[in-house]
Amino acid sequence: MKILVTVTEAATVDTVFEIDGLDIDDRYLSTDLNEWDAYALEEAVQLAEAEGGEVVTVTIGSDGVEETIRQALAKGADRAIRVWDERLAALSVLDPLTKAAVLEAVVADEQPDLVFTGVQSADDSFGATGVALASRLDWAWGTIVNDLQLDSTVAHVTRELEGNLEELTDIQRPAVLTIQTGINEPRFASLRDITRAQQADIAVESFAELGLDDDAVVPSIERTDLYEPDTDGEATIFEGSPDETAAELAAVVEETGVTR
Amino acid sequence: MTVLAVAEHRRGELRPVSLELLSAGRELADATDGDLHAAVVSGDVESHADRLNREGVDTIHAVADGEEFNHDVYTQAVTQLAETVEPTVLLAPDTANGLDYAPAVAERLGAPLLTDALDLSYDERLTVTRERYEGKVETTLDIDAPQAVVTLRPGAWPRADGTGDAEITAFDAVIDESLVRSDVTGYQEIGGEVDVAAADVLVAVGRGIESEDNLDIIRDLADALDATIAASRPVIDNGWLPADRQVGQSGKTVSPELYVAVGISGTVQHVSGVRAETFVAINDDPNAPIFEVADYGVVDDLFEVVPALTDRLTRS
Numbered sequence: 376m377k378i379l380v381t382v383t384e385a386a387t388v389d390t391v392f393e394i395d396g397l398d399i400d401d402r403y404l405s406t407d408l409n410e411w412d413a414y415a416l417e418e419a420v421q422l423a424e425a426e427g428g429e430v431v432t433v434t435i436g437s438d439g440v441e442e443t444i445r446q447a448l449a450k451g452a453d454r455a456i457r458v459w460d461e462r463l464a465a466l467s468v469l470d471p472l473t474k475a476a477v478l479e480a481v482v483a484d485e486q487p488d489l490v491f492t493g494v495q496s497a498d499d500s501f502g503a504t505g506v507a508l509a510s511r512l513d514w515a516w517g518t519i520v521n522d523l524q525l526d527s528t529v530a531h532v533t534r535e536l537e538g539n540l541e542e543l544t545d546i547q548r549p550a551v552l553t554i555q556t557g558i559n560e561p562r563f564a565s566l567r568d569i570t571r572a573q574q575a576d577i578a579v580e581s582f583a584e585l586g587l588d589d590d591a592v593v594p595s596i597e598r599t600d601l602y603e604p605d606t607d608g609e610a611t612i613f614e615g616s617p618d619e620t621a622a623e624l625a626a627v628v629e630e631t632g633v634t635r
Numbered sequence: 636m637t638v639l640a641v642a643e644h645r646r647g648e649l650r651p652v653s654l655e656l657l658s659a660g661r662e663l664a665d666a667t668d669g670d671l672h673a674a675v676v677s678g679d680v681e682s683h684a685d686r687l688n689r690e691g692v693d694t695i696h697a698v699a700d701g702e703e704f705n706h707d708v709y710t711q712a713v714t715q716l717a718e719t720v721e722p723t724v725l726l727a728p729d730t731a732n733g734l735d736y737a738p739a740v741a742e743r744l745g746a747p748l749l750t751d752a753l754d755l756s757y758d759e760r761l762t763v764t765r766e767r768y769e770g771k772v773e774t775t776l777d778i779d780a781p782q783a784v785v786t787l788r789p790g791a792w793p794r795a796d797g798t799g800d801a802e803i804t805a806f807d808a809v810i811d812e813s814l815v816r817s818d819v820t821g822y823q824e825i826g827g828e829v830d831v832a833a834a835d836v837l838v839a840v841g842r843g844i845e846s847e848d849n850l851d852i853i854r855d856l857a858d859a860l861d862a863t864i865a866a867s868r869p870v871i872d873n874g875w876l877p878a879d880r881q882v883g884q885s886g887k888t889v890s891p892e893l894y895v896a897v898g899i900s901g902t903v904q905h906v907s908g909v910r911a912e913t914f915v916a917i918n919d920d921p922n923a924p925i926f927e928v929a930d931y932g933v934v935d936d937l938f939e940v941v942p943a944l945t946d947r948l949t950r951s
Contacts, residue, residue, distance in 0.1 A: 388768045390920045399772065468776060471738060472748055498768050501750050503738035510710070510739035515816035518706075518735045536645070536731045537884050539825040547816040557872035593780075595747045600775040601767070610916060610932035620933040621943035624915060627931050628948065631913045633836045633893045634860065 376428035378419040379487035380452065381478060381504065384436055384443040385409035385497040397467075397598045408446045411493025415554035417561040418523065419491050420451035428488075429453045433481045435463065435474055441577055448572035449564035455575070456481060460582040462589065468596040469499075475507035476592070480585035482512055489530075490551040494519050505553035515550040521558045636669035636757070639722035641676070641713055642687055643732060645704065646822070649675075649683050652728040652787070657795035659755060659787055660726050661691035666757040670694065672720055673801070676712045676808075677701035690797030696720070696806040707815040709736040712808035714743045719806070722782065724761060729786035741784035749776060750786045761785075769902050770924040790907060825886075827879020832887045834863035836895075839882055841905075842869040843898020843918060843937055850875060852941045853897060859948040865889065867905045883908040898937045901925025917941065 384406050392403035419430045432452045434444050437459050444455045458477055463469065482490060490509075495502035509516035521541070522533035525548075534542040535555050546552075564572070582591065613623035628634060638660040642653035657673060664671045670693040675683040680697035687695050696716055701708045713736065717725055725744075727737040729751045741748035753773065754764035761778040763785060831837060838857040844850060857864045865887075866880045882889050883905040894911035901916070901924040909928070916929035917937050926932045933940050 386768065388771045388922075390922060392771070392922075394772065397774075399768065470747065471750075472742060475738075475742065500766070500769075501748075502734050503741075503748055503750050506706075506735065506738035507742045507748070510742040516706070516739075517817065519731050533823075534731065534735075535885050536822075538888065539878075539881075539886055541823045541825060542819055543821040543823065545818045545820055550816075556868065560874070593747075595778060595780040596749070597777045597779065598774055599762070599777050601772055602774075604766075604770070604773045604927075610914075610926045610929040612921075612926070612932045612934060614934075617935060617939035617943040620935060621940055621947050624917075624931065624933060624940075624944050625947035627913065627915060628860065628893065631893050634948065 376423065376426055376489070377485065377487040378422060378428065378430050379482060379485055379490045380412070380416050380419045380430060380432050380447075381490070381492040382412045382416065382432040382434045382444060382447045382455075383409040383493070383496045384434070384440040387497065394601055394603070397601050399601075406443060408443050409493055409496050411495055411497070411554065411556055412447075413450070413561040414556050414558050415491040415493045416447055416450055416452060417559045418554055421559060422525065431456065431485060431487065433458065433478060435459070435469065435477055437464065444577055445572040445575070446564070448575050449568040450562055455577045456580060457577050458580045458585065462582060462592045466592065466594055467598045470596050471501045471503035471507045473592055474504045475511050477585070477587065478504070478508050479511040480587050480591075481580070482508070484585065488549055492551065492553050494553045494555050505551050509551035512551070515547045516552070517544055517546045517550060518553045519555045520552045521555040523552065523558070636664060636667040636723040637672060637720060638664045638669065638724050638726060639672045639674060639717060639720050640726040641674045642683060643728045643730060644675070644678050644683055645732070647679065649686050650728070650730075651794055652730060652789040653687065654689065654794035655789065655792040656726045656728060656787055657687065657689055657692055658792040661795065663724055663755055663757055669723070672696060672722065674698065674713065674716055674806070676709055677704065684803045688799040688801045688803065689795035690799050691795065692799045692801040695801045695803045697803060698806045698808050700808055700810050703819055704732050705815065705817060705819055706732070706735040706739070707817055708810055710739040710743070711810050711814065713740050715808045716806055717744055725782070725784045727784065727786045729788050733786050737784055737786050744782060744784065746782040746784050747778055747780050748784045749778070752785050752787050753791050755785065766903075769900065771922060788903065825878050827877055829863065829879045831863055831865045831880060831882055832889050834865075834889070835891050836860050836862035836893045837865045837882070837889060837891045838862045838895045838897065839865040839867065839899060840870055840876075840897050841867040841899030844870065844875075847873070847875040849938070852938065852945070856895070856897075856941050856945045859945045860893070860895070862893075862895070867899045896925055896929065897941060899925055901928060
């Protein structure tokens with residue numbers, strides 16, 4: 376069995392930050408393997424360990440994302456593919472439909488039995504690439520999967536809906552599944568795995584190598600502004616030493632009357 | 636311009652976000668003196684269509700195929716309806732089920748997809764406001780395409796009210812059963828011994844607690860307040876507390892008299908589940924979105940403030 380896992384590098388913003396044009400200034404961003412993708416990867420690696428098979432990751436990004444790809448290799452992926460092209464670099468927004476078009480070409484090359492993605496990325500949070508990819512492939516799909524049992528033709532999944540409700544769904548294979556956090560316990564990489572991953576080759580593919588033409592990217596979304604949101608209704612912030620702020624909070628609690 | 640808003644229902648109930656879509660759709664249509672169409676797919680479409688008949692809705696399409704939500708049926712039905720109605724903007728809810736079909740519809744229509752929209756405007760082009768980086772910043776995106784699919788964040792628009800005089804029409808979608816590759820076999824509630832929704836006082840703990848061992852200071856504070864302990868998603872995902880403690884979109888919605896959020900950044904998935912009379916937050920990040928919904932806050936190390944607060948409350 377071969378499972379293709381999409382791996383994204385997600386950025387988090389430092390406590391104090393500055394905006395530079397249409398993005399946050401790089402100095403205030405730290406990047407990491409997207410949390411959801413860590414669970415998707417772990418799910419694939421566990422399946423491959425149990426049943427035999429190969430786990431291949433695919434990442435859309437410039438060479439700056441290779442450290443994140445190596446994290447995925449250290450956590451059990453067998454191989455990694457990175458796709459980048461000047462046409463992607465020129466986009467204002469790397470949107471889910473564009474990603475799906477690129478990933479479709481990788482699936483055509485790799486012919487996996489299943490594709491796993493994280494439910495969403497932590498930074499842009501579109502939450503749509505998996506379903507868009509399945510639609511392009513004309514495959515079945517399942518989203519927000521927090522439990523998975525595979526048999527030869529069907530994936531039995533539990534989908535997490537809102538309000539403590541779960542949906543039990545049978546999905547025909549092949550399928551794209553979007554994996555929710557909490558489905559497993561992602562492993563920590565050992566020092567030996569990290570060293571091995573540092574030396575691994577990452578296959579780099581351009582549009583030409585994937586057989587994608589100019590039509591694969593339709594730049595229809597343009598970022599026009601980025602700003603800190605209105606802070607209307609901001610909290611009353613107590614300042615001082617922990618003892619002082621605790622005293623203020625205790626007074627608030629007294630005021631509510633709940634301790635009486 | 637025509638706007639098409641696709642309603643959501645679950646287990647027989649029209650979900651309130653459907654009425655929010657109508658408000659957003661009407662605002663958008665008004666920008667060009669256009670029409671607002673609504674659609675309901677599967678289930679008791681007649682009664683759902685009646686409930687969607689609010690002021691400002693011009694036409695309601697009822698697609699009678701299926702009972703409960705199935706994304707393969709929705710994808711086919713909504714795509715066909717969109718090909719007939721040709722909306723400039725197709726609106727769906729940014730929910731578990733909305734995101735389970737809207738990307739496929741957008742892909743089939745060849746229309747750009749924008750999810751989790753907080754605001755929309757139209758001036759020759761559609762402009763969509765979204766968040767980035769877990770709400771630290773907002774961004775506006777201009778859409779250069781004849782058609783777009785947008786999912787709307789629940790709670791970001793008011794619910795449409797009034798009684799409308801929409802034309803309710805049946806739409807005959809052609810559902811290819813061979814393309815229905817998923818089968819919803821049932822539902823299950825995540826139960827547990829603790830009902831956080833029933834508590835008057837909640838001490839909620841988030842990722843900032845760092846480890847299971849550190850939960851002792853939360854238990855001490857909860858004891859001092861005679862409170863129930865709740866948690867945000869990372870604490871549940873890590874297995875530090877059981878799933879029945881989860882507050883937020885995928886967990887419980889709570890409305891306690893006092894909510895004390897400790898080490899919780901305040902993503903929309905969490906805070907959308909909290910309607911507290913008094914909301915207190917302790918977090919060391921002054922820009923954490925939790926402080927936008929809290930009434931009172933302390934920006935400091937929770938490992939110092941929480942024991943100090945417990946001490947204060949125990950002494951008094």
